[in-house]
Amino acid sequence: MSTSTRTKRVKKVRASSAEDPAMAKSPVSKFFGRLALAIVVIITLFPIYWMVRTAFSDNRAMFGEPLSLLPVDFTLGPIERVLGLATPDEAIAEGGSGASINFGLYMLNSIITATLITVFQIAFSAMAAYAFALLKWKGRDAVFNLFLIALMVPVIFTILPNFVLIKELGLLNTIIGIALPAMFMTPFAIFFLRQFFFGVNLSIIEAAVIDGASQWRIFSRIAVPLVWPQIITLALLQFIFYWNDYLWPLLVGTTEESKLITVGLGIFRSQTPAGNPDWAGLMAGALLAAIPIFVLILIFGKQIVGSIQSSGVK
Amino acid sequence: MAAKVSRDNQIVPAMLFLIPASIGFLAFFLWPTIRGIYLSFTDYNLLRDPTFIGFQNYIDIFNDAVFWRSMAVTFQYVFINVGLQTVIALALAVLMHRFTRSMIIRGVVVLPYLIANVIVALVWFWLADYSLGLINAVIDGIGLNKIGFFGSEAWAMPTIAFVNVWRHVGYTALLLFAGLQAIPRDVYEAAEVDGAGEFRVFRSVTLPLLRPILAFVLVVTVVGSFQIFDTIAVTTGGGPVDATRAINFYIFERAFERFDFGYASALAVILMILLATIALIQNRLLRANESDMER
Amino acid sequence: MTKALAGIAALAAVPLVLAGCSAGSTTTDGSVEIKYSLWDANQMPAYQQCADDFHAANPDITISIDQSGWEDYWQKINTGLVSGNSADVFTSHLAYYPEFVLNDQILPLDDYIAADGVDTSIYQDGLVDLWKSPEGVQYGLPKDFDTIALFYNQQLTDAAGVTAEQLGSLDWNPKDGGTYEDVIAHLTVDKSGVRGDEAGFDKNNVETYGIWFEASNAGALGDGQTQWSYLAAANGWEATDGPWGSSYNFDAPEFQETITWWHSLIEKGYMPSLAAQTGISWSDQLTAGSVALASNGSWMTGYVFGATTDSFTPAVAPTPTGPTGERASMFNGLADNIWAGTKHPEEAWEWVKYMGSLECQSVVADAAVVFPSIPEATDAAVEAFAANGVDVSAFTVQVDEGTTFLFPITDHKSDVNALMTPAMEAVMSGKEPVSSLTAVNDEINGLFK
Structure with a gap:
């Protein structure tokens, strides 16, 4: 690779697919490449969707329709339990736990x-x-x-x-x-x-x-x-x-x-030996806790791909 | 081009640069490890003072059928997990590198890693349930026999390995992607001028230039998957019949459920020696300490 | 670089400030703080109430409660004990406390009991003995108890024409399973709607199982608390040679024929295989209609009855009578232990004593989560359950008729479970014959030599 040893100044290049030589150009490769990406995205997203569906379900009614693709008895109860807006009695009535959460x-x-x-x-x-x-x-x-x-x-x-x-x-x-x-x-x-x-x-x-x-x-x-x-x-x-x-x-x-x-959300896991988790609360909590990091990725993610050193690192 | 950094010994700046990391290393890794190695030669139940018993724990481990079975299932897990994960992650990283610049896709791919692994395990425990899981409903729907994914000896470990592949593949892909980005763009220009096809570009440009990062990823994922614990703890608990009693799970069981900390420490020492050996061999084979990129 | 350093310094200051906030763990008014740990979040409101009442009566003692779920709980307790940083008082379990006794981690209560003249005869029979060491030293005051019964989905039993009276008077034997097996077979339905006791039943395509066994809990198969112990005991079996025994009886014919019959339910298609039931736990399966009947403990009552849906009407029946002519149920209960390293043993004892008192137990009874150990409070809890529309007589009948037997407490409990669980899994998956448990029993008894 000694043909490419010109010393370049370190500079930032805005990446776009039109001018980015690392991007594939052939339409056939492009089709199969994107198809493969689509499959990965679907397999990745389905269980996440299942979590979303569960997070909006009524914990008590949920197993009445275990295979339903939509939330069972749509409710914001689990979200309220996670945010600590439900009183212990309400939480217990909805299949949650009596411990408080801040x-x-x-x-x-x-x-x-x-x-x-x-x-x-x-x-x-x-x-x-x-x-x-x-x-x-x-x-x-x-x-x-x-x-x-x-x-x-x-x-x-x-x-x-x-x-x-x-x-x-x-x-x-x-x-x-x-x-x-x-x-x-x-x-x-x-x-x-x-x-x-x-x-x-x-x-x-x-x-x-x-x-x-x-x-x-x-x-x-x-x-x-x-x-x-x-x-x-x-x-x-x-x-x-x-x-x-x-x-x-x-x-x-x-x-x-x-x-x-993570520790605070532990109250949605099974509290007694061989008990059941508060499925809906657990999923709602996991999703809400993931939102800040997802935002962080969207913000900083641009820096991962956005600024590319041309050839300071070779 | 062969420009060399001055041959002067740079030990003084090196030591200065290493001061903070060394504090952490000595206090939070080296000291506990030395203590752990000492405890592996003792009978220690955590609540009473340890008594020195020489190599007895090691002799007992050698005769412990559960230990040998746990090593076997651990290797099974590592083989499936690392194999699948590395191949898919590499493919994914290349796809992201060559076919899209979308931040959304990058975000989506790493989404499973944002969810704590205990939760991920529970979600799949449900999806793969024999009676109430969607996966078995689909299998049943197309006329096949349902599968006890977590409950049958043959399927349990592969299922757990798959769940962890699902969670970590995007993460591993991002690590590899970071490596791909360090490859100079002009080599792709050159490949394009040569009219190289997608696979040829991968084999003769991408792969060799990615090698140092690939080596790193392999060492880290192998070492990491030998330490599988959480997914097993929340799903199978080591069963059915030891089929998922991986070594790290067995160590925890011995230490904190059976209060046999000395024995658990000896198991941990054996695991450490094994991992260090594997990592050093990997490092050597993959020549991780150097780059193909000419300096 | 100076800018960066200033930034780092500013960041570093944040946690120090925060650290300063939480450093003062002694209460501001100079009173004593007793740290109390428990795992069941459903009981948290009741015990918080007890703690508030206790503080009102003893203003110089403040109780701070720390709750964490079962799995996390023991990790925290163990770390606390090992590092000398435990809660002063913690809810304990029979599977763990012998280890604490053996290693002098918890305080004996006899002197306190004698000094304060506490009457330990007020508790349900036998519960006090569970918390007595082999040397007869008392380590806990029982605060609640649990028994086993059969939860079922009344809509499914109605559809099968099985009445509550029938379910309340089942008999069982290990030869042909008695009326218990008849009902289980009849409640099993395959995909084409054929019942388990009808011709043409397809045991490989079962839609609703007759009974579910709980294998999702590590150790559960080892003592069979909710799965097989009520059958084996009704067959005249005893797990050990008495409280704090030194030998187990997994080689006894009464035990092995029970397990042989139990496993035969899987072969007949009336009970899910081990492979099929590692997943969503039994109570959600019951709600979902995957099963008609499931044996489990009284502590699950609140959960099961809370899950009432259009297709699920929960009800409870007592366990069947066996060849002994009686029913049987394991009798287990919780108590609170005092950490040996506490700086305030007197105040900790006051709190333990209060939790074992009628006053606090009445509060717990009203919460309708568990059965308090003082008969008066037990009755209050039964009423509280009834007020919620739940008839719990299937659980209390075992106490009323004196058909309970105690949790088999011995040393080496965790080692026994570690040996028994995989062995039982091997039997239930059909990998090993029931007779293989004889060798395991020898290995277990070897632990006590």
């Missing part, structure tokens, strides 16, 4: 926690990935492999000691206590960013070194902008991951002030 506060807690984790984790992981990919030092790969092993550490090893540590730090039932273990790094993020830093055109960095730029400046002004779309992708995926995290926040954040939305 939807707005839990959502806010989740937003703060997931943002906190994502911002710090990605910043620190990017620094580490830079050291593992673009700096040369003895023992680099060995240390990286050691970090990589963290990916394989089973949860049962970490959960109790980390809980005790957070307790010793006096951070139980605080948002910082929930976020702390994930804020410094994850082997996943380091590994991911390292692979992209490998692709950075070294001549650009070379030139910066000759110009006398510090490593911090090269990292923050050259390397990070070059992999920005990938950082955004990673940030979105990590945000979603921590948004959905359950066990750890369940143990650490038990007060109203520190309860995350």
